[in-house]
Amino acid sequence: MTPEHTSNEHLSEPGPIRADLGRPETAQEEADRKAENTRLHRARQNLRNLAAALGVTVLVVLVLVLIVPRNDNPRSYDVDYAAAASEAQPGYTEQLAAPKVPENWAANRAEIREGADGVTEWYIGYVVNDGDTPVGFVGMSQGINANETWVVDKVERRAKTGEIALGGVTWAEYDHTDLTAEEAGNTRYSLVGKIGDSTFVVYGSHSALDVQALATLIAEQHR
Structure with missing residues (x-):
């Protein structure tokens, strides 16, 4: 009889030796290894894509910063509050305040507003400058036939701390300068006074x- 010949040509080659086990890896271990290699490759590819996208975003922002024109000149305020008061005056029997203020003050707004409880309010806001640099804010609100709700709203519900006589008028004082500018905002210090049928709330941040x-x-303008 012809000796039986066993062919190994269809048998799978053993996998690489697993150094940690001292034997060839199994088919499952080989599949797991390839799957992990694929996952790591994809993760590295995603990281490269993210880095590229971030680089493009930074480049776009840089280009925008370079091409968008900027005005580095100090912002100026030149609202003609006296003219605004004169224009609005015919609608009111009460004299609208338009006091002549120091030269380093500049109005940034002057307008008729409607305050709490529908109280009509004449408002002027001033920026106080040191040279070309704004250093503070002062505002006045003239409430016509105002009520207590309007006053409480204007002083931001802060407590009265005393009284002070200025220009022949006794003003209620709301001195909260112990607060920081950030805590107190524009009403760090406020005064409330009544002249005729107008109630004035004057306040500032500085x-x-x-x-x-x-x-x-x-007060001197309304004597």
């Missing part, structure tokens, strides 16, 4: 002296 100066000018 200096109590500036607020007192404006209150004095308003």
Whole structure:
């Protein structure tokens, strides 16, 4: 009889030796290894894509910063509040305040508003400058036939701390300069005074002296 010949040509080659086990890896281990290699390749590819996208975004922002024109000049305010008061005056029997303020003050807004409880309010806001640099804000709100709700709203519900006489008018004082500018906002120091049928609330974010100066000018204008 012809000796039986066993052919190994259809048998799978053993996998690489697993150094940690000292034997060839099994088919399952080989499949797991290839799957992990594929996952790592995809993760690296995603990371490269993310880095490329981020680089493009930074480049676009840089281009926009370079090409968008910027005005580095200090912002100026030149609202003619006296003219605005004169234009609005025919609609009101009460004299609308338009005091002449220091030269380093500049109005940034002057307008008729409707306040709490529908109270008609004449408002002027001033920026106080040191040279070309704004250093503070002072504002006045003239409420016509105002009520207590309007006053409480204008002083942002802060407590009255005393009284002060300025320009022949006794003003209720709301001195909260112990607060930081960030905590107190535009009503760090406020004064409330009644002249005729108008209730004036004068307030500021920087200096109590500036607020007192404006209150004095308003009182003198309405003598």
